[in-house]
Amino acid sequence: GENVEQHPSTLSVQEGDSAVIKCTYSDSASNYFPWYKQELGKRPQLIIDIRSNVGEKKDQRIAVTLNKTAKHFSLHITETQPEDSAVYFCNAGGTSYGKLTFGQGTILTVHP
Amino acid sequence: NAGVTQTPKFQVLKTGQSMTLQCAQDMNHEYMSWYRQDPGMGLRLIHYSVGAGITDQGEVPNGYNVSRSTTEDFPLRLLSAAPSQTSVYFCASSYSGAGTGELFFGEGSRLTVL
Numbered sequence: 319g320e321n322v323e324q325h326p327s328t329l330s331v332q333e334g335d336s337a338v339i340k341c342t343y344s345d346s347a348s349n350y351f352p353w354y355k356q357e358l359g360k361r362p363q364l365i366i367d368i369r370s371n372v373g374e375k376k377d378q379r380i381a382v383t384l385n386k387t388a389k390h391f392s393l394h395i396t397e398t399q400p401e402d403s404a405v406y407f408c409n410a411g412g413t414s415y416g417k418l419t420f421g422q423g424t425i426l427t428v429h430p
Numbered sequence: 431n432a433g434v435t436q437t438p439k440f441q442v443l444k445t446g447q448s449m450t451l452q453c454a455q456d457m458n459h460e461y462m463s464w465y466r467q468d469p470g471m472g473l474r475l476i477h478y479s480v481g482a483g484i485t486d487q488g489e490v491p492n493g494y495n496v497s498r499s500t501t502e503d504f505p506l507r508l509l510s511a512a513p514s515q516t517s518v519y520f521c522a523s524s525y526s527g528a529g530t531g532e533l534f535f536g537e538g539s540r541l542t543v544l
Contacts, residue, residue, distance in 0.1 A: 350530040361520060361535040362473070369530075407473060411529020416461065416480045417488060418529045423472040 320345045322410050324421025331398050332429050339424045341408035342390040349412035351384060351391045354420075356405045366393070370412075398428045432456050436521050436536035443511045443543045451506040451539050453521030459534070461527035462504040466490065466517040467538075473520065479504055480527035511543045 321344040331337050341351075352367035368375045368382045368391065375382050379398075384391040391410075395402055408421040437452045455462065463478035465488075475488030479498040493515060495507040504523075508515060521536040 352532065354533070361537050362533075363535070364532045367532070409529070409533075411526075413529075415529070416463075416478045416486055416527050417475065418463065418478070418533070419475055419489060420473045 320348055320410050320413055320417075320419065322408060322419060322421045324408050324424060326424060327422060328425045328427075330427045330429065333398060333400060335398055335428075337393075337395045337398050337402070337426055337428075339393045339406055339408070339426070340390055341392070341410070341421050342388075343410035344389070345410070345413045346386070346389060347413045348410040350410070351382065352409050352411070353380075353382060353393045354407045354409070356407065356423075358404070362407060395426075398426075400428050400430050402426060403428045434521055434523055434534050434536040436519075436539050439537065439539055441539065441541050443508075443541065445512060445543060447511050448507070448509050449511065449541075450508075451519055451521075451541070453504045453506065453536060454502050455504075455521075455523040455534070456502065457523060457525070457534065458501060459523035459525050460501065461524040462498065463488070463522050463533075464494070464496065464504070464506045465520045465522065466515075467520060468517050476506065476519075508541075511541075513543045515541065516543045517541060 349370035354362040355365045356362040381394040464476040465473040477496040519539045522533045
């Protein structure tokens with residue numbers, strides 16, 4: 319099945335800086351790449367996703383880029399704010415029918 | 431539209447006791463799944479179902495049973511609880527069992543096994 323590796327496991331930035339989290343995947347047939355944000359004590363929620371026919375997608379301060387050749391995709395958060403502090407998870411879907419596994423998660427801390 | 435509803439939110443068990451975590455969704459999703467989340471371990475898939483009457487094992491299925499008699503419900507059963515099952519459990523559903531659509535999560539159930 320699909321194997322997803324996520325880095326870094328923790329990331330600390332100052333407010334206003336940019337943050338980048340990267341995920342690599344193993345199955346070149348994967349075609350859907352979502353990112354989930356989980357605030358402390360809350361459920362994970364989708365914040366942005368990208369499909370394999372697109373190289374980049376932006377939504378205000380967040381963006382996701384996809385490099386299919388290298389089999390990695392990244393979450394970019396610009397102008398970080400304290401409310402961006404959370405755990406972020408990536409996922410690669412479309413090949414392991416039903417067996418949807420996540421990256422290990424990145425704890426992002428934004429210092430005011 | 432309630433989305434994904436999990437009960438109970440909190441539960442304390444003694445070793446060897448059994449219990450069922452309930453999960454229901456009202457979005458007519460074919461795909462449902464259970465994850466456990468431990469500190470530093472991320473979300474690990476326990477069991478999943480791609481439709482009524484169909485279930486399969488995830489990454490960490492031992493000690494857990496599931497059934498899917500209806501599209502709406504996907505209960506998770508612990509037959510003989512162990513301290514290693516102390517965790518936060520999330521139920522999730524999606525219109526896509528192929529992993530090509532958004533996963534909607536329940537609020538989570540915090541289980542402590544003494």
